[in-house]
Structures are given as C-alpha cells and as structure tokens.
Amino acid sequence: MSVPQSEITGQLAEAVGPENLSSSPVDTIAHALDFWPRALMKSRSGPWPRGPKWVVWPGAAAEVAHVLRIASAYALPVIPYGGGSSMVGGASPRGDRPWIVINCKRMCNILDMDEVSMVVHVQAGIVGVELEERLNARGFSLGHVPTSMTTATLGGWLSTQSAGMLSSRYGRVGDLCLGLTAVLPDGQVVHTRVAPRRATGPELAHLLIGAEGTLGVITAAHLRLHRLPLHRRFDSFCFEQVAPAMGALRQSLAAGVRPLVARIQRDPRLRRSDREQDAPEPTPADLSRRVLLLAYEGPVELVEVEQEIVRDLATALGGEGLGQAPARRWWGQRFAAGFRMTPLLVQDHLFADYVELGATWQALSGLYDNLEEAFEKRGWRTRITVEHARLEGASLGCAFWGEADSAEAALEAYDEAWRLAARVCHAGGGGLGHVYGGGQHRAALLDDNAKQRLAVLTEVKRKLDPAGIMNPGILGTE
Amino acid sequence: MAGSVRILQMTAPLTSADSRLAELRDALPDLRVSNHVTDRIAYARDLWPGGQIEKLAGKHAPEPPACVVWPKDSAQVVELVQWAKAKAGVGGDPVVLVPFGAGSGVCGGTMAGAGSVIVDLKEMDSVVRIEPHNNLVRAQSGIIGWHLEDRLNMEGLTLGHFPSSLMCSTLGGYLATRSAGQCSSLYGKIEDMATTMEVVTGTGEVLETGRDMGGGVGPSWTQLFIGSEGALGFITAATLKVHPAPAHRMMRGYGFGRVSAGCEAIRRLMQAGLRPAVVRLYDEFDTVMARSSAEKGSEADTLLDAISGRVKGSGAMPWLKRKALQMVLTRPDVTNRLIEELAPRISADGCLLVVGWEGDKRLTEVQARLGHDELMRSGGKDLGEEPGWHWFKNRYAVSYKQSKLFTSGAFVDTMEVAATWDRLMDLYEGVRKAIAPFAFVMAHFSHAYPEGCSIYFSFVGPATDPGQTRQQYDRLWRRGLTAATRAGGTISHHHGVGRSKAHFMTEEHGNSLRLLQTLKATFDPASILNPGVLGLS
CATH class of the missing domain: 3.40.462.40 (FAD-linked oxidase, cap domain/gating helix)
Incomplete structure (x- = not known):
C-alpha cells in the first residue's frame, strides 16, 4: 500500500493538534534509537539509523486512540515511546514502512490520589523520578526504583514488567499495578477495574503488562503505594565466596525477612577509586570475596529484629560484618551505574552490555561461576551482581565489556557474547531476560519454553491487531 | 437413591450418553471412563447453593454429564482435547469438557451440561518434587489441598494456603478460581504462590506458563491462566512457593x-x-x-x-x-x-x-x-x-x-x-x-x-x-x-464467578472483557472448554 504522507500528516495534526506533531529531523533523529547497545554500536560506525516519519505527543487516551485508528487505516507501524531507555531495542526502528512514534510523555499527570487506600491513579507517560518526587511530597513512595529512574516512564516500566532495586520488598512493577487503561490497536480504550484482589477470571491487566506495546498503548494505571519510611537501616557482610553469601540471603528470605535492598557484589573496597595509592594489587582471594549489601525499612523494632536474624544467619555461614558503611555507600551511588556505559559505547572498538537472567537458588551459584568463567576465558571483563532476590531465587546482572580490533569485530564479539551467555544460562537452568524485557534483541536468544510463550503472544496479537501495527518485531511478533 | 435414578432417567435419556461413551472408548482406549448412573449424578454439579435448593425440590441432576473420565496424565488430557476438538469440527452434538477437582466450588463453576464430559483430575495427584532449597514445590493439579500440605509438613514446609475447603478441594481448583486461604495476609492468595503452571489449552497444546522462578519476558501467562475456571485450558500441574513451617x-x-x-x-x-x-x-x-x-x-x-x-x-x-x-x-x-x-x-x-x-x-x-x-x-x-x-x-x-x-x-x-x-x-x-x-x-x-x-x-x-x-x-x-x-467493589474475592455470577462480568470488567474474549478465542477456538463460566460461551 502506498503511503499518502501529507494526507496522514494532516490527519495526525487533527488527532493531537499540530503543535504536538513533528516530522522535523530534530525529533525524528532523537526518536530513531533507544538505549540498546547493539543499535548504538552500529550507529557509531555506520549511518545514524532512519527515524520515524512522524512523532506525535498525544495528551490523553482518546488522542492515542485517534492516532491508532489513523495508523490502522494506512497500515503504519506504531512504536510507543517513553523515556527511550530500553536496553533491548524496544523502541528501536525496524522494517521499511514509514512509522509513527507515539511519545507518551505529555501524559504525565497524577489523576487521583487516594490517601486512605494508598492508591494513586496516574498517567503512564510520567517519568519515574517525577512520579516518585510528587508522591514523596505527600508522604508516599511507589517503591519502584530501577536505575532508569530518571529516564524511563511508568508506561515503559509496565510494558516491560520492570524490576527495581527494591524488588525484594516491593516486587516488580506489575505487582504494584491494581488496574490500567490501555488503547487497543483498533482505538478502543479499555480500563481494567481496580480491586485489592479479585477472583473474577484471569487478571486482565497482565495481558498488557510485559507485552512491550505489541498489544496496545498503556495510558494510565492505578498503583499501590507505601508510606515513606520513618526509619531505614543498612548492613553489610563479607564472604570468602559467593555461595555462602547466597545461602545467607536465601535463608533470610525464607525466614520471612523482607529487606529493602539485598544484593551480592564484589568487594567494593577493591574498587580502584577507593584504594590507597600504594595499596597492593588484589590477590585471587580478594577477587573471589563477595559482599552482601542490605537495607531495611519499616518500624524500628521490626527492622532491628530483621537485622538480627540476617546477622545470625550470615555469621553462621562465615560472613564477616562490615557494618553500615559499604551498603550506605552503595545506596548513595545507586543511580550512578546506569549511564556509565555510554562512554564505552562511543569508542569504536569497545563493546558492552548487561546480561540479566533469573534462576532458582539451587541453580544460581553454578550459573554465577560458569558465566564468569566463560566470559573471562574469552578475555572479556565481567561484573556480576546478585539482585532482585526473592524466596525462590534471584537474578544475576552481568555487566560485560571488551575490546576488539575493529567496529565490525566489536559487533561480532558482542553477538558472540550474547550467544555464549544464552548457552550458559540455558545449560545451567536459568531464564534469560528478567528485568529489561525482550524487545527485538532477546526473543531469538530465549529457551524453547520461553519461545513458545512468545508464540502464544503472537497468536493473541493476530486477534487484537490483525493489521500488525503495534510495535511489530518486538518479542518475536511479526 | 432410587428416587434420584428415576428423576435422572426422566430428564436425560441414557441413549445419547451411551453413544458418546462408545465413541470415547473407541478413540481413547486407555482412558478410564464411566457412564454409571451413580457417577453421572455425583458429578452433575458442584456445591453451588442454588443447586442445593434445586436438590431440595427433588431435581438432583437435571442435566447429567454423558460420562465421567479420569485422565492419569497430561498426555491423556491432550488426547481428550484433541478428540473433543475433532468432534467439534464435524458437527452433530458438540462435545464439551468440564474440569472437575473435588466439586466443592460454590459458584456453579463445574456444572455438567447435557452431553458434556466431566474430566475428573484427581488421579493426577502426585507431588512431582519438593525443592526445599528453592522453597518450591511442583505438584499435579488433582492433589487435595490437605494432602499437599501434609506432604510439605513432613519436610518442615508449608504452602500457607488454608481455605476452609482444604479437605475437599484440589490444587487445580484453587488455581482455576483464584482461591484464598485463611492466612492470605501473610502468604498471599494462590495467584501469589504459583510461579508457573503446566496447562493443556483448548487447542491441545501443552504450555508451561512461566519459569520456576517466575518472571521472564512477555506477558505473564501464569496470571492469565490463574482464574480461568477451565475456560481456556486444563491446569495439569503447578510450581508453588513454599515456606518453612512456622516455628x-x-x-x-x-x-x-x-x-x-x-x-x-x-x-x-x-x-x-x-x-x-x-x-x-x-x-x-x-x-x-x-x-x-x-x-x-x-x-x-x-x-x-x-x-x-x-x-x-x-x-x-x-x-x-x-x-x-x-x-x-x-x-x-x-x-x-x-x-x-x-x-x-x-x-x-x-x-x-x-x-x-x-x-x-x-x-x-x-x-x-x-x-x-x-x-x-x-x-x-x-x-x-x-x-x-x-x-x-x-x-x-x-x-x-x-x-x-x-x-x-x-x-x-x-x-x-x-x-x-x-x-x-x-x-x-x-x-x-x-x-x-x-x-x-x-x-x-x-x-x-x-x-x-x-x-x-x-x-x-x-x-x-x-x-x-x-x-x-x-x-x-x-x-x-x-x-x-x-459501590465500586468486585463481585468476587476468592470463590470465582462460575455460572452463578457470569451475567455480572460486564459490570465487573467493563469493556476490558474484550481481553478475556480474545484469550478465549485464542486458547479455545472450538469452544469445547467449560462453556458458560465467566460469561464465556
């Protein structure tokens, strides 16, 4: 089908208002990419990728609906866009047809605040940090704090079922969602109703949570809140190996402790920036040491008991108490990590990314070792963190980076690193993709069961989106 | 009892049931099946009080099932679905499959319709594995809640799910209806416990809905099959979080x-x-x-x-x-x-x-x-x-x-x-x-x-x-x-909808009901699974 561009431009202007529509290179270039390292790496040696033909900023669900009806009529792909911080090509372009980007960030209002039930009704285009600050001002917190906090939008979080650094206590963002409004591909605006819990069929919001914009655009949500804590405590323990650190964390969670933060990482005292000038080089024993960082919040007496229980379990497994400082220090720098990768990616021969996988406790320490070994063997550097711990398991966040001889070789090494990570992950009983979603990138790397689940998504998509306009190519959809 | 049999024979002639039984035996010779009148009365409905009132009026089984089957594994459930699907394709009396756990539902979720086949899952009742290190248990869905809890207790664990029906309800029933137990404030409802399930959908496909650890990429099919009341597929097994038994x-x-x-x-x-x-x-x-x-x-x-x-x-x-x-x-x-x-x-x-x-x-x-x-x-x-x-x-x-x-x-x-x-x-x-x-x-x-x-x-x-x-x-x-x-409330917190509240699904869900209808069309295109529950045909 040919695309009568000026006709479409006119209709889109009518849908959102001419001031909220742009085909200017400034906007189309800015919306051509997200934060997918592979796409960024390609763009540094090759041409900047083609952008959308149109960027629209609708102000409400009805305007989104209008845009989707236009897109349906002309069979134009539509990419919903939040903060553009996807690491998996969720908002990167694909295909030949000119497409529309729906930038959701103008839909950024708090619609209602029920302080009695501690539930907020908010538009999905709001940026995470802004939502959190506005809630904080009223004494509440969402409890969802990913490193993308200052960039990503609520809609992006919900669409990718994001997990933040406080997920051990507050769950993933979908666990906070009591109901949502979404626009389906044919322009119908649907609301899933709010209830604390219900037994009236499947929880329908979950068809859109995690669907990464392939079934529609999430425009608003009801979210459960927490009171801002009066009291927060930190603690840290050092272990000779990663396995006993995992054991202490696992046992603590099984005992019913609900830490705010629980992560295992390399000994932060080894960090170059933190070491004395004349300090000796770290020994292999130093390097295999792992530190369990913890934070707690809630009523002070309860926090004290939780701390005591974890301390007993950690000590019994050989953990050495390091006190509050290391955990507190991590807390102070918790947003610093996310955007540090950028300089790595503008240098032509470097490659870097972040493998995230989930596994049950029993599989976890084997996976940790195998992943580290496989990467180091190739001369690639890794930093693995155990995070998002819960009763039955945790996730491994494995930052990797390396250097190649050329830009092309860097891209090849990058792809090879991912294939390797997927192999190690599947062989060890882990599940790839735990925090960032699948986008364009992860679908092909998943195990067979996960691929089957995405095939089911494609089936549902055929019914809701027969023209295939919504974020095609994402999560293995067509 | 003689009175009941007489009523049954008056309201539903046995001939159609006999032909269905013969077809089933022919197609699935290894599947245990019965059309005995006792079974057909016993399995005609759940514990919906509306049905109890009818019983008081002497109507014990106005629409008894054609027969009752007891699959022994999910492969047999797949065969059964394939058989029903093939039947749906050729016209004639449609075959309808109604899943049955322990029959203690109170909303008419498991009610036989004329010509239906009741699928009792209680022979699939093993605890597949207990993983104390992972705080997980994998069990088949036909296990009685009490038995599952007992097995876990022997290992020093608890599921933490204690509905008052514990002794007469199955894991599959809990999952199908989004059940809640008496300690839900601490352990959550059943949807908070399940990390993944094995389901046999109405297309005959076996789908593992998630990962042992939960999470993963894409929508949570676990959350979309929990509460589906047998209208999208048979839940045949599930992995659930467990806790140390309380000290x-x-x-x-x-x-x-x-x-x-x-x-x-x-x-x-x-x-x-x-x-x-x-x-x-x-x-x-x-x-x-x-x-x-x-x-x-x-x-x-x-x-x-x-x-x-x-x-x-x-x-x-x-x-x-x-x-x-x-x-x-x-x-x-x-x-x-x-x-x-x-x-x-x-x-x-x-x-x-x-x-x-x-x-x-x-x-x-x-x-x-x-x-x-x-x-x-x-x-x-x-x-x-x-x-x-x-x-x-x-x-x-x-x-x-x-x-x-x-x-x-x-x-x-x-x-x-x-x-x-x-x-x-x-x-x-x-x-x-x-x-x-x-x-x-x-x-x-x-x-x-x-x-x-x-x-x-x-x-x-x-x-x-x-x-x-x-x-x-x-x-x-x-x-x-x-x-x-x-008043802005939900019509059910943990009993489910079944047939008794089915006509309130629009009030409950508004236009998001379309999403449920889409799931039905995707997973049960031939409409062979428990029609009538959740307002789905």
Missing part, C-alpha cells in the same frame, strides 16, 4: 465498638508494614457466631442458640429452635433490624477482631507486639488470647455443616466481595441493605491488604417452598451483586 504462632482477640472502627484499625495495621497471618473482623452478629462453641453442635444450632437463646435470654429445646428458625427466617428484614437493635447486648465486647501471627519466633513476637500497640491505639479492647485460639481450633468447622441448615428448612450461601479501603464501608452497607430483605445476613472482614479488604457475607434465608425459594435466592444475588458493583 511460632500467636493468636489474640480484640473488641471494637463498631464494625467501622474495627475496619479502620485493620487498615492502619496493614499499612504500618506489618504482616499478620490472620485478620478477621466479625460484624455484630457474626461475632456471636464466632464466639459460640462450634464444637458442641452444628452451625444451625449455633445460629439458633444465638437467635432463640441469647436474644430471648433463655435456652431452648431443639423443636423450639427449629420453630424459631423458621419464624425468624420468614421475616428476614425484621430479624436483621432486630439484630441491629440488639447488637450491643448480644456482644458486650462489640465486634470481634481475631489477629494471628506466625513464622520465625523473633519476627512473630515483635510483629505481634507492634500490632498490639497499633490496635490499642486504634481504640481496640484487648480480649486476650482465648478468642484467637478459639477461632483457630474451629477454623475448618464451618464449611461442612452447611447442609444441616438446608435440612432445617433454610438456604445458606456466602458472598465474598472486596474493595479498596475508601469504598469498603459503602460496600458493606450497600450489599447488606440489598440482601437484608431476603435473608438473615452477617459478615466478617478477612483477607486484608494495605490497599483494601474483602468482606465475607453469610446469609440464611427461608426455604420452605422450593419453587419460590429459588426465585428469592436469585433475586437476592442479583440485588447483592448490583449493590457491590455500584
């Missing part, structure tokens, strides 16, 4: 002058970041029921004691009790008002709140202490441990004694709704007022969350004239659910 347990009772004050206290308790295992607040009359001694007799006796004994201030002989029951039930509106007037005298301590804590000893003790302080600050009266332990000892007593009321000339049912805190008292008053003209009604608040709570209404109405009773019963439900949705 310590503390129970206590508190009194609140008014039910609204008790609700406010629960809200503050839940929003303070504490996690009690049990939270149950009884309204004025339910308090009397909860505090009386359930060991000594049936719920009917308790009810009668409460009405004729306590209210009138004298003990009563059994025949007098029965008379009294019939008398008060013929004018439920009067009785409800009377109780309201008398409430303060019935229970000097006001509305009873039972709070329980369990788990690690230190965590339990500190939470119980913090919780106690919070409840005292909210104006609670400390009633000591006794009312708490009293509830604990009798926590499974209620469910099995329902039938006695049915034979005393009354019908009984329960309506479990829920809402966020801002709407909760409107929901309570609204539903209470709507059903009060038809039945004697009491309620308790249980399953509390930081953002809201569920309300469990129990009601008893007169069942003297079978024809009229059913009419009144249907009217009561219609009015009650209308009031619930008007």
Whole structure:
C-alpha cells in the first residue's frame, strides 16, 4: 500500500493538534534509537539509523486512540515511546514502512490520589523520578526504583514488567499495578477495574503488562503505594565466596525477612577509586570475596529484629560484618551505574552490555561461576551482581565489556557474547531476560519454553491487531 | 437413591450418553471412563447453593454429564482435547469438557451440561518434587489441598494456603478460581504462590506458563491462566512457593465498638508494614457466631442458640429452635433490624477482631507486639488470647455443616466481595441493605491488604417452598451483586464467578472483557472448554 504522507500528516495534526506533531529531523533523529547497545554500536560506525516519519505527543487516551485508528487505516507501524531507555531495542526502528512514534510523555499527570487506600491513579507517560518526587511530597513512595529512574516512564516500566532495586520488598512493577487503561490497536480504550484482589477470571491487566506495546498503548494505571519510611537501616557482610553469601540471603528470605535492598557484589573496597595509592594489587582471594549489601525499612523494632536474624544467619555461614558503611555507600551511588556505559559505547572498538537472567537458588551459584568463567576465558571483563532476590531465587546482572580490533569485530564479539551467555544460562537452568524485557534483541536468544510463550503472544496479537501495527518485531511478533 | 435414578432417567435419556461413551472408548482406549448412573449424578454439579435448593425440590441432576473420565496424565488430557476438538469440527452434538477437582466450588463453576464430559483430575495427584532449597514445590493439579500440605509438613514446609475447603478441594481448583486461604495476609492468595503452571489449552497444546522462578519476558501467562475456571485450558500441574513451617504462632482477640472502627484499625495495621497471618473482623452478629462453641453442635444450632437463646435470654429445646428458625427466617428484614437493635447486648465486647501471627519466633513476637500497640491505639479492647485460639481450633468447622441448615428448612450461601479501603464501608452497607430483605445476613472482614479488604457475607434465608425459594435466592444475588458493583467493589474475592455470577462480568470488567474474549478465542477456538463460566460461551 502506498503511503499518502501529507494526507496522514494532516490527519495526525487533527488527532493531537499540530503543535504536538513533528516530522522535523530534530525529533525524528532523537526518536530513531533507544538505549540498546547493539543499535548504538552500529550507529557509531555506520549511518545514524532512519527515524520515524512522524512523532506525535498525544495528551490523553482518546488522542492515542485517534492516532491508532489513523495508523490502522494506512497500515503504519506504531512504536510507543517513553523515556527511550530500553536496553533491548524496544523502541528501536525496524522494517521499511514509514512509522509513527507515539511519545507518551505529555501524559504525565497524577489523576487521583487516594490517601486512605494508598492508591494513586496516574498517567503512564510520567517519568519515574517525577512520579516518585510528587508522591514523596505527600508522604508516599511507589517503591519502584530501577536505575532508569530518571529516564524511563511508568508506561515503559509496565510494558516491560520492570524490576527495581527494591524488588525484594516491593516486587516488580506489575505487582504494584491494581488496574490500567490501555488503547487497543483498533482505538478502543479499555480500563481494567481496580480491586485489592479479585477472583473474577484471569487478571486482565497482565495481558498488557510485559507485552512491550505489541498489544496496545498503556495510558494510565492505578498503583499501590507505601508510606515513606520513618526509619531505614543498612548492613553489610563479607564472604570468602559467593555461595555462602547466597545461602545467607536465601535463608533470610525464607525466614520471612523482607529487606529493602539485598544484593551480592564484589568487594567494593577493591574498587580502584577507593584504594590507597600504594595499596597492593588484589590477590585471587580478594577477587573471589563477595559482599552482601542490605537495607531495611519499616518500624524500628521490626527492622532491628530483621537485622538480627540476617546477622545470625550470615555469621553462621562465615560472613564477616562490615557494618553500615559499604551498603550506605552503595545506596548513595545507586543511580550512578546506569549511564556509565555510554562512554564505552562511543569508542569504536569497545563493546558492552548487561546480561540479566533469573534462576532458582539451587541453580544460581553454578550459573554465577560458569558465566564468569566463560566470559573471562574469552578475555572479556565481567561484573556480576546478585539482585532482585526473592524466596525462590534471584537474578544475576552481568555487566560485560571488551575490546576488539575493529567496529565490525566489536559487533561480532558482542553477538558472540550474547550467544555464549544464552548457552550458559540455558545449560545451567536459568531464564534469560528478567528485568529489561525482550524487545527485538532477546526473543531469538530465549529457551524453547520461553519461545513458545512468545508464540502464544503472537497468536493473541493476530486477534487484537490483525493489521500488525503495534510495535511489530518486538518479542518475536511479526 | 432410587428416587434420584428415576428423576435422572426422566430428564436425560441414557441413549445419547451411551453413544458418546462408545465413541470415547473407541478413540481413547486407555482412558478410564464411566457412564454409571451413580457417577453421572455425583458429578452433575458442584456445591453451588442454588443447586442445593434445586436438590431440595427433588431435581438432583437435571442435566447429567454423558460420562465421567479420569485422565492419569497430561498426555491423556491432550488426547481428550484433541478428540473433543475433532468432534467439534464435524458437527452433530458438540462435545464439551468440564474440569472437575473435588466439586466443592460454590459458584456453579463445574456444572455438567447435557452431553458434556466431566474430566475428573484427581488421579493426577502426585507431588512431582519438593525443592526445599528453592522453597518450591511442583505438584499435579488433582492433589487435595490437605494432602499437599501434609506432604510439605513432613519436610518442615508449608504452602500457607488454608481455605476452609482444604479437605475437599484440589490444587487445580484453587488455581482455576483464584482461591484464598485463611492466612492470605501473610502468604498471599494462590495467584501469589504459583510461579508457573503446566496447562493443556483448548487447542491441545501443552504450555508451561512461566519459569520456576517466575518472571521472564512477555506477558505473564501464569496470571492469565490463574482464574480461568477451565475456560481456556486444563491446569495439569503447578510450581508453588513454599515456606518453612512456622516455628511460632500467636493468636489474640480484640473488641471494637463498631464494625467501622474495627475496619479502620485493620487498615492502619496493614499499612504500618506489618504482616499478620490472620485478620478477621466479625460484624455484630457474626461475632456471636464466632464466639459460640462450634464444637458442641452444628452451625444451625449455633445460629439458633444465638437467635432463640441469647436474644430471648433463655435456652431452648431443639423443636423450639427449629420453630424459631423458621419464624425468624420468614421475616428476614425484621430479624436483621432486630439484630441491629440488639447488637450491643448480644456482644458486650462489640465486634470481634481475631489477629494471628506466625513464622520465625523473633519476627512473630515483635510483629505481634507492634500490632498490639497499633490496635490499642486504634481504640481496640484487648480480649486476650482465648478468642484467637478459639477461632483457630474451629477454623475448618464451618464449611461442612452447611447442609444441616438446608435440612432445617433454610438456604445458606456466602458472598465474598472486596474493595479498596475508601469504598469498603459503602460496600458493606450497600450489599447488606440489598440482601437484608431476603435473608438473615452477617459478615466478617478477612483477607486484608494495605490497599483494601474483602468482606465475607453469610446469609440464611427461608426455604420452605422450593419453587419460590429459588426465585428469592436469585433475586437476592442479583440485588447483592448490583449493590457491590455500584459501590465500586468486585463481585468476587476468592470463590470465582462460575455460572452463578457470569451475567455480572460486564459490570465487573467493563469493556476490558474484550481481553478475556480474545484469550478465549485464542486458547479455545472450538469452544469445547467449560462453556458458560465467566460469561464465556
């Protein structure tokens, strides 16, 4: 089908208002990419990728609906866009047809605040940090704090079922969602109703949570809140190996402790920036040491008991108490990590990314070792963190980076690193993709069961989106 | 029994059933199947009280199934689905598959239709594996809740799921209906426990809905199959989170002058970041029921004691009790008002709140202490441990004694709704007022969350004239659910929708029902799975 561009431009202007529509290179270039390292790496040696033909900023669900009806009529792909911080090509372009980007960030209002039930009704285009600050001002917190906090939008979080650094206590963002409004591909605006819990069929919001914009655009949500804590405590323990650190964390969670933060990482005292000038080089024993960082919040007496229980379990497994400082220090720098990768990616021969996988406790320490070994063997550097711990398991966040001889070789090494990570992950009983979603990138790397689940998504998509306009190519959809 | 058989033969000739049986035996020779009249009556329906009322009128199995089958593994379920699918393609009598656990559903979720095949999953009842290190258990869906809990207890673990139907319900039933147990405030509802399930969809595909650890890429099919009531597929196995069996347990009772004050206290308790295992607040009359001694007799006796004994201030002989029951039930509106007037005298301590804590000893003790302080600050009266332990000892007593009321000339049912805190008292008053003209009604608040709570209404109405009773019963439900949705509540917190609430699905879900219809079209394109539940055909 040919695309009568000026006709479409006119209709889109009518849908959102001419001031909220742009085909200017400034906007189309800015919306051509997200934060997918592979796409960024390609763009540094090759041409900047083609952008959308149109960027629209609708102000409400009805305007989104209008845009989707236009897109349906002309069979134009539509990419919903939040903060553009996807690491998996969720908002990167694909295909030949000119497409529309729906930038959701103008839909950024708090619609209602029920302080009695501690539930907020908010538009999905709001940026995470802004939502959190506005809630904080009223004494509440969402409890969802990913490193993308200052960039990503609520809609992006919900669409990718994001997990933040406080997920051990507050769950993933979908666990906070009591109901949502979404626009389906044919322009119908649907609301899933709010209830604390219900037994009236499947929880329908979950068809859109995690669907990464392939079934529609999430425009608003009801979210459960927490009171801002009066009291927060930190603690840290050092272990000779990663396995006993995992054991202490696992046992603590099984005992019913609900830490705010629980992560295992390399000994932060080894960090170059933190070491004395004349300090000796770290020994292999130093390097295999792992530190369990913890934070707690809630009523002070309860926090004290939780701390005591974890301390007993950690000590019994050989953990050495390091006190509050290391955990507190991590807390102070918790947003610093996310955007540090950028300089790595503008240098032509470097490659870097972040493998995230989930596994049950029993599989976890084997996976940790195998992943580290496989990467180091190739001369690639890794930093693995155990995070998002819960009763039955945790996730491994494995930052990797390396250097190649050329830009092309860097891209090849990058792809090879991912294939390797997927192999190690599947062989060890882990599940790839735990925090960032699948986008364009992860679908092909998943195990067979996960691929089957995405095939089911494609089936549902055929019914809701027969023209295939919504974020095609994402999560293995067509 | 002879009477029942006669009725059955009159309403459903056996010939069609015989031909279906022959076809099934031919197609699936290894599948155990029966069309014995006893089985067809026993499996004709679940424990929906509307059906019980029909039974009182002599209609035991108006639409008995053609036959009952007992698959022994998911491969046989797949074969069965393939067979039904093929039948649907060729016209003639459609084949409909109705999953069946222990038949204790109360919403008509497992009701046979004419020509249907009941699929009893109870032969698939093994615990596949227990992973204490991962705090996970994998079990087949046909296992009885009690048996699963028993097996876990032997390993020092608990699932933490204790519905009062524990002894007569299956894991598959819990998952299919989004069940909740008595300790849901601590362990969650069944949807919070399951990380992944094996389902056989209506297309005959076997789908693992998620990962052992939960999470993963794409929508959560686990959350989309939990609560699907057999309309999208058969849940054949599930992986669930388990916990160390509690080392310590503390129970206590508190009194609140008014039910609204008790609700406010629960809200503050839940929003303070504490996690009690049990939270149950009884309204004025339910308090009397909860505090009386359930060991000594049936719920009917308790009810009668409460009405004729306590209210009138004298003990009563059994025949007098029965008379009294019939008398008060013929004018439920009067009785409800009377109780309201008398409430303060019935229970000097006001509305009873039972709070329980369990788990690690230190965590339990500190939470119980913090919780106690919070409840005292909210104006609670400390009633000591006794009312708490009293509830604990009798926590499974209620469910099995329902039938006695049915034979005393009354019908009984329960309506479990829920809402966020801002709407909760409107929901309570609204539903209470709507059903009060038809039945004697009491309620308790249980399953509390930081953002809201569920309300469990129990009601008893007169069942003297079978024809009229059913009419009144249907009217009561219609009015009650209308009031619930008007107040912004949900029509079901943990019993499910089945067929009895199916016509309220639009009020419940609005236009998002389209998403459910899309799931149905995707997973059961031939419409062979439990048609009628959830308002799906």
